[in-house]
Amino acid sequence: MDDVAGAIADPVRRQVLEMLRDEGPLSAGQIAERFSISRPAVSRHLRVLRGSGLVRDELVGRQRFYELDASRLTPLTRWLTGFDRPTGWEHRLDALETEVHRTRRERRTDRPEENTA
Incomplete structure (x- = not known):
């Protein structure tokens, strides 16, 4: 629970979760293009979300797609x-x-x- 609370403490990560909730799986590039921060910064946020179990990722070719796992919020x-x-x-x-x-x-x-x- 602490990992999840820490992950959602950041507004950028909450926004990523909302995007994945509303739109389904998105590539790292699709997520990054919606923020004014650098791609490496978005990548770090995605790593935190993945580490907390809130998102799952799948490598498809050269792209990594992220999907929400809301069960970790329960x-x-x-x-x-x-x-x-x-x-x-x-x-x-x-x-x-x-x-x-x-x-x-x-x-x-x-x-x-x-x-x-």
């Missing part, structure tokens, strides 16, 4: 989800909102109907 996603649970205050506010709606509904139904005759 442990980190599970861990992060634990922080997204409602706090005690959120539960209390939800209960308060429910009570306000119930009270308003009861007041509407308790009003005597006006005689329009």
Whole structure:
């Protein structure tokens, strides 16, 4: 999980992951041409992503193609989800909102109907 967290800490690497998610396998050249940084810098980012297991590569002729392996994100996603649970205050506010709606509904139904005759 630490390797994955370290890999996605960099905005360039996150952008590479998004490209691979949205477009599927891409060659190293296709990835590099979308950045203003040097090709060796992009290559280093791809090496980090490959080392963390977030991307797989395949050599086809003289080109290396990269593909996303999102399964490596699962442990980190599970861990992060634990922080997204409602706090005690959120539960209390939800209960308060429910009570306000119930009270308003009861007041509407308790009003005597006006005689329009």
